[in-house]
Amino acid sequence: MSATTEKKPRLTTSAMIASIAAEGQRVKAAPFGKALVELAQSRPEIVAMTADLGKYTDLHLFGQAYPERYFQMGMAEQLLMAAAGGMAKAGLTPFATSYAVFATRRAYDFIHQVIAEENLNVKICAALPGLTTGYGPSHQATEDIAMMRGIPGLTIVDPCDALDIEQAVPAIADHPGPVYMRLLRGSVPLVLDEYNYKFELGKAKMLRDGRDVLIISTGLMTMRALETAIKLQSDSVDVGVLHVPTIKPLDEATILREAARPGRLVIVAENHSLVGGLGEAVATLLLRSRITPEFRQIALPDAFLDAGALPTLHDRYGISTDAMVQSIKAWL
Amino acid sequence: MTTNNQERSLAERAYRIRRFALQMGEIQGQGYIGQALGYADVLATAYCHSMQFRPEDPQWELRDRFLLSHGHYAIAHYAALVEAGIISEAELDTYGCDDSRLPMSGMATYTPGMEISGGSLGQGLAIGVGIALGLRHRGLQSFVYNSMSDGELDEGSTWEAAMSAAHHKLSNLICMVDVNNQQADGNSSKVLGFEPLADKWLAFGWHVQRINGNDLPSVVAAFDVARTLNEDRPRVILCDTLMGKGVPFLEQREKNHFIRVDPPEWQQAIAILDESFMNGATP
Numbered sequence A: 001m002s003a004t005t006e007k008k009p010r011l012t013t014s015a016m017i018a019s020i021a022a023e024g025q026r027v028k029a030a031p032f033g034k035a036l037v038e039l040a041q042s043r044p045e046i047v048a049m050t051a052d053l054g055k056y057t058d059l060h061l062f063g064q065a066y067p068e069r070y071f072q073m074g075m076a077e078q079l080l081m082a083a084a085g086g087m088a089k090a091g092l093t094p095f096a097t098s099y100a101v102f103a104t105r106r107a108y109d110f111i112h113q114v115i116a117e118e119n120l121n122v123k124i125c126a127a128l129p130g131l132t133t134g135y136g137p138s139h140q141a142t143e144d145i146a147m148m149r150g151i152p153g154l155t156i157v158d159p160c161d162a163l164d165i166e167q168a169v170p171a172i173a174d175h176p177g178p179v180y181m182r183l184l185r186g187s188v189p190l191v192l193d194e195y196n197y198k199f200e201l202g203k204a205k206m207l208r209d210g211r212d213v214l215i216i217s218t219g220l221m222t223m224r225a226l227e228t229a230i231k232l233q234s235d236s237v238d239v240g241v242l243h244v245p246t247i248k249p250l251d252e253a254t255i256l257r258e259a260a261r262p263g264r265l266v267i268v269a270e271n272h273s274l275v276g277g278l279g280e281a282v283a284t285l286l287l288r289s290r291i292t293p294e295f296r297q298i299a300l301p302d303a304f305l306d307a308g309a310l311p312t313l314h315d316r317y318g319i320s321t322d323a324m325v326q327s328i329k330a331w332l
Numbered sequence B: 001m002t003t004n005n006q007e008r009s010l011a012e013r014a015y016r017i018r019r020f021a022l023q024m025g026e027i028q029g030q031g032y033i034g035q036a037l038g039y040a041d042v043l044a045t046a047y048c049h050s051m052q053f054r055p056e057d058p059q060w061e062l063r064d065r066f067l068l069s070h071g072h073y074a075i076a077h078y079a080a081l082v083e084a085g086i087i088s089e090a091e092l093d094t095y096g097c098d099d100s101r102l103p104m105s106g107m108a109t110y111t112p113g114m115e116i117s118g119g120s121l122g123q124g125l126a127i128g129v130g131i132a133l134g135l136r137h138r139g140l141q142s143f144v145y146n147s148m149s150d151g152e153l154d155e156g157s158t159w160e161a162a163m164s165a166a167h168h169k170l171s172n173l174i175c176m177v178d179v180n181n182q183q184a185d186g187n188s189s190k191v192l193g194f195e196p197l198a199d200k201w202l203a204f205g206w207h208v209q210r211i212n213g214n215d216l217p218s219v220v221a222a223f224d225v226a227r228t229l230n231e232d233r234p235r236v237i238l239c240d241t242l243m244g245k246g247v248p249f250l251e252q253r254e255k256n257h258f259i260r261v262d263p264p265e266w267q268q269a270i271a272i273l274d275e276s277f278m279n280g281a282t283p
Helices: A031-042 A060-065 A077-089 A100-106 A108-116 A144-149 A162-174 A220-233 A252-259 A278-288 A310-316 A321-331 B003-007 B010-028 B033-050 B071-083 B089-094 B124-137 B156-167 B188-192 B197-203 B216-228 B265-278
Strands: A027-029 A046-050 A070-072 A093-099 A123-127 A155-157 A179-183 A187-189 A205-208 A213-217 A239-243 A246-248 A265-273 A295-300 B065-068 B144-149 B173-179 B207-212 B235-240
Touching: A027 A031, A027 A162, A031 A046, A031 A060, A031 A162, A046 A077, A077 A093, A077 A100, A077 A108, A077 B124, A077 B156, A093 A100, A100 A108, A100 A123, A100 A144, A100 A179, A108 B124, A144 A155, A144 A179, A144 A246, A144 A265, A155 A162, A162 A179, A162 A187, A205 A220, A205 A252, A213 A220, A213 A252, A220 A239, A220 A265, A220 A321, A239 A252, A246 A278, A252 A278, A265 A278, A265 A321, A278 A295, A295 A321, A310 A321, B010 B033, B010 B071, B010 B089, B010 B216, B010 B265, B033 B071, B033 B144, B033 B173, B033 B216, B065 B071, B065 B124, B071 B089, B124 B144, B124 B156, B124 B173, B173 B216, B197 B207, B197 B235, B207 B216, B216 B235
Parallel strands: A046 A070, A046 A093, A093 A123, A123 A179, A155 A179, A213 A239, A213 A265, A265 A295, B065 B144, B144 B173, B173 B235, B207 B235
Antiparallel strands: A027 A187, A155 A246, A205 A239
16 A cells, blocks of 8 residues: 555544534524524413423423423323323423434324324424434434325424524414424524525425526425525526425425426425425326426435435435536436 | 212112113124223213213313223223213214214214324323323313223333323322233233233332222222322322123123124123112122
8 A cells, every 4th residue: 555645534423413504604593492482482382392302402492491381201202292292182382392203203103193183283393304414324314204294184394494493483383283393403504584585384485586497495405406506507507496395285386386387307305215205295296287397306315324424425315515416417 | 961860879870881881882793892891880980970070061171181092992981971971872872883973993083072082002191191291281170080901001102101190290190000901912911911010100100009990989999099199199090800890791701802792692781780780789
């Protein structure tokens, strides 16, 4: 082995609570926790519950502000969901938090039978959506949206950034019925304040228009879509971005209207498996409505994902901005 | 309801609950009738002695909540709801039929007085923890009575809830376990043994009573203790019951989770119940 060969340093696995913000990106701290604390001032019926992940879902801020309204249920997700249902039945509006993997996989029957079947006013807020940790498949919620879409009457939200989260909190509190909302925690990127955008439950919004490509995106992939659009400008590719923060119920009218515009490659981008998420939801909608543009998906593969550094993994699985740019160029 | 109702003895209440259950069983041709007969004394005590509620207003905010965690006991629960004056006797004819308010498995959205949908099993106690926490948080004094089967002791969610109830010092939570030692695949001791049961609940921080669930005076005493106990622990009543209790040929039938009853036997069973009651025998 040559003495002059330089070894490329290996990136290490990101900490569980590392921010997904890029270096130098504008961020806001703990938008969920802060928004909930603020809302709780005027809404005495709001209570908070967690399955031993209060600190890791920014719910600890609520616990500090309102200790008597904060209920620690221990590392017991089935109990968390059933008890949240019980709290709602007792006349309260519980926000119940855990990681997305545990909230959905471990407690599915309890969400389905206790909360959703009775249309109870529980707001499940779940952190570490999709691939936002390099910790491995135990913590990577790759199929949570697919699972939750199967539950009737459940509203599903995947917010893009701190602004989306801040505005979604009061919106889902006002919505009469169960909600599953993915959550970003800690230092959360802020991007949507530079677009003429307001979060509205159930509504998809065009953030920028474009002639050549339409990216229909949700969650943090909207942030990536916007970055991709800016990058592709220098290649004279004109990219539109339709942000779909509410995945169920789907804003069918807006999606159909935009996807029906002729001459555009339509791409659905999500921080979720190819299976059962926004991509498949949009695909069936388009086909049922006889709208058949050139259609692609940018999503996580149907596989158990690797452990490692997040930047590496996002590149590997095609959801980093650079990877998106490359994919789109190849498709055009 | 009429004063007639209030003057009936608990023994008569239990007899009528058994009888209503057999009537429903006959309509369906089958049902969880063994469980209904075994649990009637506990149900009579809960609804006609212990719990506070308004029959004409099943949603009365200050009511005690009875959670049927063992949703398949709906046949027994409906009988108790009739005896409690919450649903009418006439409605029993619709049990298990299309568009009925009385489905085979308890459904909260279908039936007045049905607080949860317990079909999946193992969920009631955890829901009860949430209701109890919520009621206390709102300063309401009502009790939560979670009724569950011994099979549900297998589910981990039961024990998460048990730990949590003690941790949160839920003195407004009463749990009744129907210990009849039968579950779908047979004798509980062969499927997943839960003894020593009282020791387990005690270790989990509960006040425990273990009683003969078919001896009315014992049942009444236990419910009274559970309700008036001045301790900040949740309270459990382990009720040892006999499947088919009150109808000897069903008590002696091969023990099954789902007891076989042939068509003429429904009326035979009712006749036996009637005769026992007329003779003043306590089943």
